[in-house]
Amino acid sequence: AQSxxxxxxxxxxxxxxxxxxxxxxxxxxxxxxxxxxxxxNQGLQLLLKYTSAxxxxxxxxxxxxxxxxxxxSFHLTKPSAHxxxxxxxxxxxxxxxxxxxxxxxxGTKLQVxx
Amino acid sequence: NAGVTQTPKFQVLKTGQxxxxxxxxxxxxxxxxxxxxxxGMGLRLIYYSASEGTxxxxxxxxxxxxxxxxxxxxxxxxxxxxxxxxxxxxxASSEPRLGRSSYEQYFGPGTxxxxx
Numbered sequence: 083a084q085s086x087x088x089x090x091x092x093x094x095x096x097x098x099x100x101x102x103x104x105x106x107x108x109x110x111x112x113x114x115x116x117x118x119x120x121x122x123n124q125g126l127q128l129l130l131k132y133t134s135a136x137x138x139x140x141x142x143x144x145x146x147x148x149x150x151x152x153x154x155s156f157h158l159t160k161p162s163a164h165x166x167x168x169x170x171x172x173x174x175x176x177x178x179x180x181x182x183x184x185x186x187x188x189g190t191k192l193q194v195x196x
Numbered sequence: 197n198a199g200v201t202q203t204p205k206f207q208v209l210k211t212g213q214x215x216x217x218x219x220x221x222x223x224x225x226x227x228x229x230x231x232x233x234x235x236g237m238g239l240r241l242i243y244y245s246a247s248e249g250t251x252x253x254x255x256x257x258x259x260x261x262x263x264x265x266x267x268x269x270x271x272x273x274x275x276x277x278x279x280x281x282x283x284x285x286x287x288a289s290s291e292p293r294l295g296r297s298s299y300e301q302y303f304g305p306g307t308x309x310x311x312x
Contacts, residue, residue: 091236116300125200125286125303126239172238184301186231188238 084109084175088187096195101145101160103190105173108154115156116174116184117147126172132156143167168194197222200304202287208310209277217272217307219287227290228270229254229301230262232283239286245270277311284308 089104107113114133118126130141137149143166147158156173173187200221209215221228226247231239241254243262251262259281261273270289274281288301 114299118303123306125305126288126301127303128300131300183241183244186239188236 084113084177084185086173086175086185086187088173088190090190091188092191092193094193094195095163097165098162101158101163101167101192103158103171103173103192105147105156105158105187106154107156107173107175109175109177111177114176115147115149116176117141117145117156117158118172118174118186120170120172120189122169129158129171163192163194165194165196168192199223200287200289200302202285202304202307204307205305206308208312209274210312211278213277214273214275215277215309216274217285217287217309218269219271219304220269221287221289221302222268223289223291223302224267225289225291225302226267228264229288229290230260230270230272231286231288232256232281233286233306234283242272242285274309277309279311282309282311 085108087106116131117129119129120126129145130139132139132149140146145160147156170189170191172189174184176184203218229244230242233239240256242260245251245264248267263271285307287304290301
């Protein structure tokens with residue numbers, strides 16, 4: 083069984099400050115891990131993904147995440163927050179294999195304060 | 197490419213009414229999914245279709261039925277709508293690959309459904 087825990091349903095940061103969104107996962111097999119972003123009234127779009135190639139993954143809009151197997155974590159970071167980063171962020175996990183069943187976290191709403 | 201499209205964007209139903217949510221993708225993906233999104237609960241899988249001709253229940257299938265009409269289209273039907281089905285519904289598609297090659301799900305814009 084696989085699961086995802088996102089710590090903090092709401093996170094507020096000042097514009098220009100570090101963004102850190104936390105995600106811990108549970109999986110019985112080596113996982114695929116994803117971060118998706120959802121802007122208001124839109125669908126989800128992929129920010130970045132981990133598929134075992136490199137533990138530090140870079141995504142769009144300056145975001146990156148580091149896979150830490152010992153901590154079962156995949157935290158999302160961005161060095162300097164921009165107003166346009168305000169959105170909801172979802173961490174997701176999938177086990178390996180041909181069919182992709184993905185389990186999503188409950189989401190973290192990021193507020194960026196001017 | 198339009199990606200994943202969903203119709204309608206908004207819908208209001210009375211309790212007991214039925215409706216079908218439509219989804220289509222133009223990326224030639226084999227797998228398609230229906231999720232519902234509720235505040236504080238993230239996305240929950242309703243049904244999925246691993247490939248054309250197959251459908252399976254997800255985490256919350258009760259009250260829903262699906263049809264994989266062809267490789268492009270995957271519809272979700274509410275036979276007798278209930279207020280508990282008020283939600284935002286997302287369709288997604290992906291192309292599963294064996295091994296460690298990467299893949300991800302592509303999402304439609306969603307359908308906001310209110311059942312009164």
